[in-house]
Amino acid sequence: MSTSMTPPASPMPPETLPGEATRPPVTAAPRGEAQSPLEDSSRRTRWLVTLLIVVALLWTLVPLVWMLMSSFKNAEAVTAATPQFFFSPTLDNYRNLFSGANNLGPYIVHSVLAAGISALLAVGLGALAGYGLARTHMRGKKHLAFWIISTRMAPIAAVVVPLFLIFRGLGLIDSIPGLILAYLTFNLPFAIWLMSAFFAEVPSSLEESALVAGCSRWQAFWMVILPLTKSGLVTTFILCLVFAWNDYAFAVVFSGPSSQTLPIAASQLVTQTGIDWGQLTAIGTIVVVPMMLAGLAVRRWLVTGLTLGAITGE
Amino acid sequence: MSRVLYDEATRVYPGTERPAVDALDLDIHDGEFLVLVGPSGCGKSTSLRMLAGLERVDGGRIAIGDRDVTHLAPRDRDIAMVFQNYALYPHMSVADNMGFALRVMKAPKEEIDRRVKEAAGLLDLTEFLDRKPKALSGGQRQRVAMGRAIVREPKVFLMDEPLSNLDAKLRVQTRTQIAALQRRLGVTTVYVTHDQVEAMTMGDRVAVLKDGVLQQVDTPLRLYQHPANVFVAGFIGSPSMNLAEYPVEGDEAVLDDTRVRLSRETIQALKEEGGDRVILGFRPEGVEVVGEGTPGSFPVTVTVVEELGSDAFLYGQYADTTDPVRLGQTVIARVDPNMPPAKGERVRLRILPGKERLFSVVSGRRLPA
Numbered sequence: 017m018s019t020s021m022t023p024p025a026s027p028m029p030p031e032t033l034p035g036e037a038t039r040p041p042v043t044a045a046p047r048g049e050a051q052s053p054l055e056d057s058s059r060r061t062r063w064l065v066t067l068l069i070v071v072a073l074l075w076t077l078v079p080l081v082w083m084l085m086s087s088f089k090n091a092e093a094v095t096a097a098t099p100q101f102f103f104s105p106t107l108d109n110y111r112n113l114f115s116g117a118n119n120l121g122p123y124i125v126h127s128v129l130a131a132g133i134s135a136l137l138a139v140g141l142g143a144l145a146g147y148g149l150a151r152t153h154m155r156g157k158k159h160l161a162f163w164i165i166s167t168r169m170a171p172i173a174a175v176v177v178p179l180f181l182i183f184r185g186l187g188l189i190d191s192i193p194g195l196i197l198a199y200l201t202f203n204l205p206f207a208i209w210l211m212s213a214f215f216a217e218v219p220s221s222l223e224e225s226a227l228v229a230g231c232s233r234w235q236a237f238w239m240v241i242l243p244l245t246k247s248g249l250v251t252t253f254i255l256c257l258v259f260a261w262n263d264y265a266f267a268v269v270f271s272g273p274s275s276q277t278l279p280i281a282a283s284q285l286v287t288q289t290g291i292d293w294g295q296l297t298a299i300g301t302i303v304v305v306p307m308m309l310a311g312l313a314v315r316r317w318l319v320t321g322l323t324l325g326a327i328t329g330e
Numbered sequence: 331m332s333r334v335l336y337d338e339a340t341r342v343y344p345g346t347e348r349p350a351v352d353a354l355d356l357d358i359h360d361g362e363f364l365v366l367v368g369p370s371g372c373g374k375s376t377s378l379r380m381l382a383g384l385e386r387v388d389g390g391r392i393a394i395g396d397r398d399v400t401h402l403a404p405r406d407r408d409i410a411m412v413f414q415n416y417a418l419y420p421h422m423s424v425a426d427n428m429g430f431a432l433r434v435m436k437a438p439k440e441e442i443d444r445r446v447k448e449a450a451g452l453l454d455l456t457e458f459l460d461r462k463p464k465a466l467s468g469g470q471r472q473r474v475a476m477g478r479a480i481v482r483e484p485k486v487f488l489m490d491e492p493l494s495n496l497d498a499k500l501r502v503q504t505r506t507q508i509a510a511l512q513r514r515l516g517v518t519t520v521y522v523t524h525d526q527v528e529a530m531t532m533g534d535r536v537a538v539l540k541d542g543v544l545q546q547v548d549t550p551l552r553l554y555q556h557p558a559n560v561f562v563a564g565f566i567g568s569p570s571m572n573l574a575e576y577p578v579e580g581d582e583a584v585l586d587d588t589r590v591r592l593s594r595e596t597i598q599a600l601k602e603e604g605g606d607r608v609i610l611g612f613r614p615e616g617v618e619v620v621g622e623g624t625p626g627s628f629p630v631t632v633t634v635v636e637e638l639g640s641d642a643f644l645y646g647q648y649a650d651t652t653d654p655v656r657l658g659q660t661v662i663a664r665v666d667p668n669m670p671p672a673k674g675e676r677v678r679l680r681i682l683p684g685k686e687r688l689f690s691v692v693s694g695r696r697l698p699a
Binding site: 219221222224225226227228229230231232235239240243244 | 382383384403404405407409410411413414415417419420421430431434435478482488
């Protein structure tokens with residue numbers, strides 16, 4: 017499922033690449049006049065940047081487009097020795113996915129529940145903990161922050177076995193709550209860390225002003241601070257959602273028949289008797305498209321969120 | 331409207347030895363405009379934040395009216411605060427910003443509208459009520475911050491350097507507006523600034539702080555004329571008071587080739603602390619340029635003359651001095667703007683009778699004249 021790992025990159029619109037966005041417009045020297053070395057080099061830089069963008073776009077989009085096209089091809093066209101760009105589209109692959117004994121419906125439900133709920137929980141708890149972390153003056157705060165994010169740095173493989181033992185003891189194997197908890201173990205530290213960076217950007221005089229105006233701590237947080245970190249909340253939610261939605265490693269270990277997610281369904285199409293490329297690309301499309309749409313829908317916040325800052329309006 | 335009382339109020343930040351605010355005693359009358367002034371790090375902002383409840387009080391107590399608020403949450407103190415960066419809520423319109431406190435109190439909507447409109451009218455903000463703070467100029471934002479405090483109708487206004495983000499001209503304008511507004515509303519106000527001109531022009535009384543310790547609290551004029559110690563003398567007034575150390579011989583301070591007679595009380599006080607030197611201070615307007623040979627005068631070499639139109643100030647060095655303490659020290663004197671001395675010229679200055687202020691070298695306190 018290598019294609020399902022690409023959505024985080026695709027919502028980033030090409031025009032926001034840092035090198036391009038901040039560059040002043042380059043005015044070309046009139047023809048025939050000698051160009052100064054400075055203009056010459058800035059022109060060269062612009063070409064280089066354009067070239068890099070084109071390469072990055074091709075790198076990102078070609079597999080996606082190919083997957084999308086293949087999902088509408090019949091079996092012959094998918095596996096044809098010469099790649100086919102023109103073909104009569106068919107919905108057969110999708111129809112097959114949603115019919116028969118191995119209906120894709122429940123997998124989608126499991127994925128939506130596990131990824132959605134775990135991302136919501138991660139953002140909610142991450143916001144609370146991140147706010148506390150951003151505002152506390154305790155000693156060793158930086159170390160604590162680093163420790164929290166460092167738990168996210170461990171490879172998934174390293175935690176799968178201990179988690180499996182714990183989950184088995186708690187009866188959480190093959191359950192949606194189990195998956196949610198598994199995703200939370202990875203997403204929560206990340207959410208705390210990211211949200212605390214957003215809260216640190218909000219001047220503390222804003223909540224002090226709210227406290228003096230008659231707010232309780234909670235009211236100040238809810239009415240003043242939280243609305244100001246909207247882009248942070250959206251960014252964190254999307255990044256957590258993408259992680260959980262794309263996950264295969266946790267799902268393959270912790271889920272069973274009643275909790276299997278989309279990536280598992282995709283892997284089941286790879287059998288010893290053969291690979292159904294048509295259906296596989298159709299699942300790939302079903303996995304990738306929602307994340308792309310979500311990314312595009314919140315693009316405005318995502319871009320300000322990923323760059324941090326400019327949230328106080330000062 | 332209420333009296334505010336600091337009673338030995340102390341704040342020690344964790345991990346520091348010296349208190350940020352050290353046993354502050356301050357009695358602010360009902361309706362008074364009190365200014366806390368001092369150099370950065372003197373504890374003036376901390377004192378204000380203690381009153382707001384944003385800073386813990388580690389010792390002593392603070393009262394607003396008859397109520398001890400030492401350990402009350404900020405929201406239970408019935409105060410309104412204007413912050414240095416205004417702390418306007420960027421996601422709310424001007425009207426919502428101004429009505430925020432009332433909304434939190436769950437006041438009826440019509441009442442909020444009425445009070446917001448009233449305050450907006452008072453501050454020339456009516457046409458901006460629907461705007462977001464981002465779309466306002468610095469001066470307008472400042473007025474919104476003021477409006478937010480006014481709408482609240484609190485017992486006390488707290489203002490933490492509310493003018494320091496404005497440009498110089500606007501600052502002077504707004505300064506008088508705030509002072510006038512405060513007198514009109516009659517609400518007790520505690521105002522923090524590092525700018526002594528602001529303090530002098532706005533406050534009914536001014537409290538001067540240094541290193542967390544209250545130096546003196548008095549009316550601007552009395553602070554200017556009767557500073558309690560060397561620090562206040564040097565801090566209040568612009569250009570500042572000339573302060574220099576002179577040896578004492580008999581009952582006279584020796585100003586190089588001339589002498590200033592000290593009163594019996596001064597000599598007595600000097601004797602008690604066993605000093606043979608005295609700090610003599612005089613304001614730039616407390617001296618006059620006199621002719622050669624005038625008794626009690628001392629020579630000064632002019633280095634710079636500042637001509638302001640209505641005034642002219644001479645900046646010079648003590649000429650002929652042999653005292654290492656005074657070598658290189660600057661003397662500032664107000665001179666006739668119509669015929670100021672030239673740069674490099676040598677003039678004689680004489681302290682006008684009764685204009686000298688004497689301070690102890692040991693304690694810095696003013697000596698009885």
